[in-house]
Amino acid sequence: MADNGRNAEGYGLLAPTLVVMGLALAAPLALMAITSLKDQSGIGFGQGWTLDEYGAVLGRASYRLLFLRSVAISAVVTLVTVALAYPMAYFVAFHARRKFFWLVALTIPFWTSYLLRVFAWKIILGFNGVINSGLMRLHLIDQPLGVLLYNPFAVVVTLAHAWAAFAILPIYVSLEKIDRSLLEAASDLGDSALRRFLRITLPLSMPGVIGAAVLIFVPTTGDFVTPSLVGGPAGTMIANLIEVQFNGVGNWPLGAALSLVSMAMVAVIAGLFVASARAAAKAVR
């Protein structure tokens, strides 16, 4: 009885979340799954059901290329962002005097819209942009560099900057939580600063690193604003293709199938990543 009461209370507390999740996530997802199985006739749905779109998604080489490129770009973004965020989070957690000030300062880029930040990078990396004109003014180059914008590099730079705070904050929290006496104990037991970092600080901050990586990898794989604004043809990602299916050519079943396959792929990769990171943390002694 007491258990039932507690269960009821638990569900009661969850109810608002469940309603929102049901209406805003599960229902659209189900709709998407249904759409992906419809057959396409002209610009509307036909009467029948088909798995053809999935065949196209998995079979066509150009789609596979886009999937691979999305995963690759987003993996590089994740790697770069976490690698750059870790030292910043480490500094704030262990060395900063005014932690609150630094945390606020690190989130300042988020006070402007995502779109503005992407455009800002366009201005920085562009043909007549800040970097090119700066280098030309310094006479280090006499032609603007074309390699800065409209390629995967620009996508990586823009996304890494855009998602930095999402990496810094979870890593900061996991570093901040580490009991400082553990670090002293490691030194006391003979560890140099580097060994101590590898054996204590890094493994104990792994939950934050994993959280940050998932938090960045999952949404960046599906991003279409950045690749469409700074990616150029070589920087196009899977989400751009999906967007075209829905808004451009009106092939909703194909767009839905692409979306679901890319979702499944991200889920599998994120799951594998979490499992391997856990195993790696355990292997450290």
Added chain:
Amino acid sequence: MSFLSVSHVSKSFGGPPVVNDVSLEVMRGEFFALLGPSGCGKTTLLRMIAGFETPDSGAIVIDGEPMNTVPPHLRPTNMVFQSYAIFPHLNVFDNIAYGLRKLKLSKDRLRARVESMLATVRLEGLGNRASDQLSGGQRQRVALARALVREPKVLLLDEPLGALDKRLRETMQVELRAIQRKVGITFLLVTHDQEEALSLSDRVAVMHQGRILQVADPRTLYERPNCREVADFIGEMNFFHATVREIAGAGATVNAGLLGLITLPAANLAPGIKPDDHILLAIRPEHVRFAASGVAGDIAASTFLGERSHFHVRIPGRSEPVFVSGNAPPSGAVHLEFPPEKLIGLPIAD
């Protein structure tokens, strides 16, 4: 030549000195305690010996080697932390083996050393236990084993039993002492618990406001404290104001007001006390006797404790009661006797 030598060490964290010109000599194999109330600087002193804090001035020498510029991970000391600092991501075995990995022992040698240390702290068979599944007492043992397995020259213990309940603390006191005898390593214990310090240690240094007041073996500390703070901190003590009349040969005559003129052994006076000095006469509750004649008083409160009882006796003309520990006297009006050989004279700090 002492094994661990601390000479004229001072440390402040921007304010008044936390450790103020402290000097200490600890012998090889000794069980030495730093005893004092919280904030007296004992932990800071310990952390300076471990290398976690740097002295502002003074020198720390272990086994003839100056330590001042040696970083913590290269010092021949190991520490048992107050919080135990057990690594949460490692099991018991890996916690204990932590400090041995760098030695690159063979797998068998490593296992043998860890297993033998597990046996020493009586944790046989618990090597695979996850660190979050240990009781407080077990955590304490793991912390001890982890530090001891490196065979440090000096083992530093920061309030190691503070987090345990009373029963477990008493068991661990006995065990800690036995382990120290067995391994023969010099132990330096920091504690605010006088009972712990007295029962475990060969010698005790009493610290107060960053200074060491007295260094002595437990019996001397109890029977011959050299100042009021030490007397007060260790056990119970009754104090009476008195004036020294004369010191003649082996006897000293003092005017102790309500207690009258008393002649006590001159050796019972702290060094440096001269005739005409104002002093404190101190006597332990168990040395005050109920007698047929003597100083008259009334029992204000009594606590029955089994084989003994504690009494608060009011004496006319004195605001604080006299604390007496003994057997049940006739109730109500009593007479107290203060055996002169048990009275000690302490200087009044000015």
